[in-house]
Amino acid sequence: MVKLLSVGALVLLFSAPVAAKDYIEHDGMLMDHGDGHLMDMAGGMVMGQNVDKLPGGCESIAETKEITVHAGHQYAEKFPGRMFAFDTQEFNFKPCTKLTVHFVNDDSVRHQWMMHGLPKYLYPKGMFHLEITGPAKISGTLILPPGDKTYLVHCDIAQHMEKGMKAQLKVGKGDGDLPSIPGVTASVIPDDYKVSLSELIVSAEALGKELASAPIATTLANPPVAPDSATSDNSIISGVTVIGLAIGLLAAPFLARKFKGMSISEIITTIFEMVRMVFDFVLNLLFGLAKLVASKKDKILPEN
Helix, strand or coil: CHHHHHHHHHHHHHHHHHHCCCCEECHHHCEECCCCCEECCCCCEEECCCCCCCCCCCCCCCCEEEEEEEEEHHHHCCCCCCCCEECCCEEEECCCCEEEEEEEECCCCEEEEEEECCCCCCCHHHEEEEEEECCEEEEEEEECCCCCEEEEEECCCCCCCCCCCEEEEEECCCCCCCCCCCCCCCCCCCCCCCCCHHHHHHHHHHHHHHHHHCHHHHHHHCCCCCCHHHHHHHHHHHHHHHHHHHHHHHHHHHHHHHHCCCCHHHHHHHHHHHHHHHHHHHHHHHHHHHHHHHHHHCCCCCCC
């Protein structure tokens, strides 16, 4: 029974990444709610679509362009400290370009490709908005205004922009660069990586010295006369503490390399994964020992 459950779990585990590659196409499922607002019941949304209305100052469509933008956790790997990102952080088009954006969500959470600062007389709330719960794909079209201007593009889901899902779109020459665009411009508030694990090791050593001089250490070094069981308990606690500190100090350089460049949430997730692996190892070891003992009990002794 245990083997069947294990096989089933492995099948589900390895089939999940394959299933994630089957993108849902939402283009034909969207319902028109007016004013360029399209949406469906499966998590897809387009707001501010404009396929034919020219912005003021545009006598005609300068050119027609199509781009495909991917969004997901994997695109943030090249930006230390980031959790999400687009695969492209900067776009550039001529004024009055008719632009179709194919937005692909590679994650299993909701992402957006939202462009701000557009003229409100043409785009409700001054924005063009693509939203999809992935893995899926959705497309929308807008006509860019005239003039040289830099527009913010980001995901407005809570903390997604702060975690790296941010870009800029320049019309013409643009009017400057936006701050904190990953890989393009410097952050307004730079990430602080000054507190390294090597400094934590120094802190741990200082803590060890404090513990050595604490009253509890004196008590353990000179325990009062007590029954053997109490003395044994004290020695066990002291031994476990010393072993734990020693393992922590030895493992610190390895952890420093493994956690380098990770965010706090990624470090916590990795630690839980390591704990789970250790727990599974211990559980399998105990199961094997129990099975071995049971098999020995079942053996029939030879008759004398």
